[in-house]
Amino acid sequence: MKSRWSDEEASRCAGDLALRVYTSRLLGAEASLVLHGGGNTSVKSSVTNLFGEEESVIYVKGSGWDLETIEPAGFSPCRMQPLLAQSKLEKLSDPQMAAELRKSLTDVSAPSPSVEAILHAILPARFVDHTHADSILTMTNSPDGERRVRELFGDRLVYIPYVMPGFKLACLCAELYPAQARRHTVGMLLLKHGLFTFGETAKDSYERMIELVSLAEGYLAKRGASTQVSVELRKDPSTGSAARMLRADIAALRKAVSDTAGSPMILSVHTDAEALAFATRPDVREISQRGPATPDHVIRTKRVPLVGRDVAGYASDYQKYFQELGNASLTMLDPAPRVILDPELGMGTISRTAKDAAIVEDIYRHTMQIISDATVLGGWEALPAQDIFDVEYWDLEQAKVRKGGSPPVLTGEVALVTGAASGIGKACVASLLSRGAAVIALDRSATVCSLHRRKDYLGLTCDVTSESEMDGALEEGVRAFGGLDMLILNAGIFPPSAPVSALSSETWRETMSVNVDANLALLRKSYPLLKLSPRGGRVVIIGSKNVPAPGPGAAAYSASKAALQQLARVVALEWGGDRIRVNTIHPNAVFDTAIWTPEVLAARAASYGLTVEEYKTNNVLKVEVTSRDVAELAAELCGPVFAKTTGAQIPVDGGTVRVI
Numbered sequence: 001m002k003s004r005w006s007d008e009e010a011s012r013c014a015g016d017l018a019l020r021v022y023t024s025r026l027l028g029a030e031a032s033l034v035l036h037g038g039g040n041t042s043v044k045s046s047v048t049n050l051f052g053e054e055e056s057v058i059y060v061k062g063s064g065w066d067l068e069t070i071e072p073a074g075f076s077p078c079r080m081q082p083l084l085a086q087s088k089l090e091k092l093s094d095p096q097m098a099a100e101l102r103k104s105l106t107d108v109s110a111p112s113p114s115v116e117a118i119l120h121a122i123l124p125a126r127f128v129d130h131t132h133a134d135s136i137l138t139m140t141n142s143p144d145g146e147r148r149v150r151e152l153f154g155d156r157l158v159y160i161p162y163v164m165p166g167f168k169l170a171c172l173c174a175e176l177y178p179a180q181a182r183r184h185t186v187g188m189l190l191l192k193h194g195l196f197t198f199g200e201t202a203k204d205s206y207e208r209m210i211e212l213v214s215l216a217e218g219y220l221a222k223r224g225a226s227t228q229v230s231v232e233l234r235k236d237p238s239t240g241s242a243a244r245m246l247r248a249d250i251a252a253l254r255k256a257v258s259d260t261a262g263s264p265m266i267l268s269v270h271t272d273a274e275a276l277a278f279a280t281r282p283d284v285r286e287i288s289q290r291g292p293a294t295p296d297h298v299i300r301t302k303r304v305p306l307v308g309r310d311v312a313g314y315a316s317d318y319q320k321y322f323q324e325l326g327n328a329s330l331t332m333l334d335p336a337p338r339v340i341l342d343p344e345l346g347m348g349t350i351s352r353t354a355k356d357a358a359i360v361e362d363i364y365r366h367t368m369q370i371i372s373d374a375t376v377l378g379g380w381e382a383l384p385a386q387d388i389f390d391v392e393y394w395d396l397e398q399a400k401v402r403k404g405g406s407p408p409v410l411t412g413e414v415a416l417v418t419g420a421a422s423g424i425g426k427a428c429v430a431s432l433l434s435r436g437a438a439v440i441a442l443d444r445s446a447t448v449c450s451l452h453r454r455k456d457y458l459g460l461t462c463d464v465t466s467e468s469e470m471d472g473a474l475e476e477g478v479r480a481f482g483g484l485d486m487l488i489l490n491a492g493i494f495p496p497s498a499p500v501s502a503l504s505s506e507t508w509r510e511t512m513s514v515n516v517d518a519n520l521a522l523l524r525k526s527y528p529l530l531k532l533s534p535r536g537g538r539v540v541i542i543g544s545k546n547v548p549a550p551g552p553g554a555a556a557y558s559a560s561k562a563a564l565q566q567l568a569r570v571v572a573l574e575w576g577g578d579r580i581r582v583n584t585i586h587p588n589a590v591f592d593t594a595i596w597t598p599e600v601l602a603a604r605a606a607s608y609g610l611t612v613e614e615y616k617t618n619n620v621l622k623v624e625v626t627s628r629d630v631a632e633l634a635a636e637l638c639g640p641v642f643a644k645t646t647g648a649q650i651p652v653d654g655g656t657v658r659v660i
């Protein structure tokens, strides 16, 4: 591991806290040191309070912040004195400790200090860095792990046996550190947990971390257990076992997981070489069931992955684990797996949101590597189940579970929108994302690919009149998110106006092919997936005012939308028994779409003898209807308000005299 320290960048940091932010980010940039909220850092400093007195404070990472992106506001300023006093207490429950830590803040609006704040405070050095480095975990979680690290690092480190993070760990370190520290001690190794380094300067503390971790990496490399060997495989974008369409299997697995979890979950499937290599190891059933690499991963990954697809079996094992290790005061978390290893699917990662499922992926990719490397060293050893359980059911975590709060209404669900690059389709994507859904967005235009850059958005170029392109898009979408709950059929064309006497058969057929045939094909292909939607599938069809009130010159368009409407009604009848709801929205004159350029708008308004403003609001309510108005209704139709509505046709048009 190379130091990322730059004298030039450091020289731009004014003061302790700025330097603390700088090297925290350097640590965070290294995925093999810390992952997603893991690790913590601090610096001791002093501030002048309101009364002009100097006060010793420690800036310690606030909970909820990630080292990779932390800012000065992510550090909690705690007064040193109460923290040191607390470390001398005989007993303090973790919720009490968390409350005391908040009381010690010099700024009440600061985030809650890391649960390791007391531990940081008792270490004498000014800068303290803590990571869960892969190479250190590989060494300590192998047979004779303690002997290995003691031999490698000698008395440069103090060695602390595993205890639960929080107050107990702080007390143990307060006792063992002064007793074991020597003149050249620069850090502390928490067995089966992680590494601390410290120094009087940000640079010393950081570079000691890099140096010690490099030593561990060298140790592993010499024994052929190097994490670097297959790291390059990680970002293989190909979908390895693409030979067979997996989407029906994946959706069935996600249904089972969601039913077990009690709410819809996102399942991301990774069939790359690295995932398949681990999932098909002959010993996978054995080595994957021993536990996580470091205890705090349990919150994201659960203690062990599901090997194979028996979700019910996993849930019953989880219940046993809870009954054996828990007690009556605890609330059991949902018993569904968060990681699945399957010889055909590779690795599946599960969470309530796509963003969190991606975090599970990152953590488990490192875990697979650490387990594989430790196996080369002689065997993978994890902490006993009780230790992992204690972190999983830690008071502080349980409190979060009880607080919960309700997530956005479509959280954990997956929507597919066609014609998503512009106009109503683009607005539907935004409305669905804002309600917590993951969205698969299809469009002929490649701009759909870069419409949003976030984990719950997958933009795919797709011509919906090509069945093979549609198959590819569905397969990719389901691999990304696990299934399909909502289908928004929006793609359509509006051919140039022509009277029936001059309407070419070619225009007629093309309009029917996009506006009817393509939707029929997509409905047919989506049916097996919608049937497996945990809450029941939903289809929303963007129809047109032209269905109830056609206009001259628009025969092909009006007929195609009417055919689509009739198709929707039959689908509503046929699929209701599968809990799939099918509803239609009839917009009229939505002007903020690509077709309505200012020139077209001005010309059309003039042809009616109206101003543009009059033309836009030429309806009963005298309001302008926007893409967003249509999209919000489409998203709402997918939600609980319309849970008992199917086969409906709803206008969004400001009121059209001919329709009313």
Ligand SMILES: [Zn+2]
Pocket: 039, 130, 131, 132, 165, 193, 194
């Ligand atoms: Zn830690």
